[in-house]
Amino acid sequence: MTRKRTGGSLLARLQRRRTRRKASPFLIRERTLARRKHQCPFCHRHIEEGELEKNFFVCPECSHHFRLSPRERIRLLVDPDSFRETDRELTTLNPLDFPGYEEKIRRVMNITELGEAVVTGVGAIEGWEISLAVMSFQFMGGSMGSVVGEKIARAILAGVRLQLPVVVFTASGGARMQEGIFSLMQMAKTARAAGRLEEAGLPLFVVLTDPTMGGVTASFGMLGDVTLAEPGALIGFAGPRVLEGTIKEKLPDDFQRSEFLLHSGFIDRVVEREKLRSVLAFLLKAHTRPRLD
Numbered sequence: 001m002t003r004k005r006t007g008g009s010l011l012a013r014l015q016r017r018r019t020r021r022k023a024s025p026f027l028i029r030e031r032t033l034a035r036r037k038h039q040c041p042f043c044h045r046h047i048e049e050g051e052l053e054k055n056f057f058v059c060p061e062c063s064h065h066f067r068l069s070p071r072e073r074i075r076l077l078v079d080p081d082s083f084r085e086t087d088r089e090l091t092t093l094n095p096l097d098f099p100g101y102e103e104k105i106r107r108v109m110n111i112t113e114l115g116e117a118v119v120t121g122v123g124a125i126e127g128w129e130i131s132l133a134v135m136s137f138q139f140m141g142g143s144m145g146s147v148v149g150e151k152i153a154r155a156i157l158a159g160v161r162l163q164l165p166v167v168v169f170t171a172s173g174g175a176r177m178q179e180g181i182f183s184l185m186q187m188a189k190t191a192r193a194a195g196r197l198e199e200a201g202l203p204l205f206v207v208l209t210d211p212t213m214g215g216v217t218a219s220f221g222m223l224g225d226v227t228l229a230e231p232g233a234l235i236g237f238a239g240p241r242v243l244e245g246t247i248k249e250k251l252p253d254d255f256q257r258s259e260f261l262l263h264s265g266f267i268d269r270v271v272e273r274e275k276l277r278s279v280l281a282f283l284l285k286a287h288t289r290p291r292l293d
């Protein structure tokens with residue numbers, strides 16, 4: 001019996017996988033590893049300590065946008081010292097008694113130093129006040145359970161209460177399977193909150209980051225008045241491999257990437273991270289009513 005040839009060492013195989021542009025949302029471990037080693041996972045350029053941060057966590061060689069934690073995102077985005085976090089105390093329970101769920105949550109909380117897969121609060125961009133929600137893919141794949149949905153809905157409704165525009169950064173693999181039907185209910189809850197914001201005449205700006213999939217795309221992710229995306233972000237409902245298996249056809253290489261979705265009219269603009277703050281400030285200025293004080 002001959003063993004199937006797998007094509008070289010483990011390292012060689014990993015490197016070949018990294019060069020494939022069509023990455024799945026589950027490449028997070030690989031990418032986190034590459035970032036720790038200060039190497040771009042796509043062009044393999046060595047990145048000096050501090051160089052990545054100075055360059056908005058974008059590879060200077062190939063413009064690959066590294067995934068950000070909510071804290072990094074907020075630091076790059078809002079005016080210094082303007083952010084006040086809300087609903088930090090909301091923590092996840094185990095409504096279906098899913099085996100090992102509480103332990104997993106505790107472990108991820110320790111690793112990420114986050115309470116859940118989204119950070120919400122109020123801050124300002126170039127002086128324009130906003131209610132902000134930033135999701136984290138590092139926290140259980142950014143999956144949307146009850147607390148994530150509740151925090152996002154509350155951040156949107158804070159916009160109604162405080163008469164502020166709302167900005168949401170998505171990063172998610174979809175619904176959280178450990179919470180079953182309760183996860184799916186979050187789609188209706190967040191979508192209804194977005195509806196309330198619209199009724200109040202306030203804008204919702206959504207920024208889709210890598211990756212945004214499943215229930216998040218299928219709810220508030222696609223309900224923004226203006227939908228922006230970071231370059232090269234994977235955005236869709238079901239993953240490309242699932243689709244290929246269903247329709248039995250090969251999909252285009254850039255299928256479900258920001259640029260493809262821009263071309264097909266799903267999103268309004270692909271914005272490089274360096275320009276995101278000024279583009280959002282422009283949108284806020286254009287869509288915010290002047291205050292009467």
Ligand SMILES: [Zn+2]
Pocket residue numbers: 040041042043044045059060061062063064
């Ligand atoms: Zn690169």
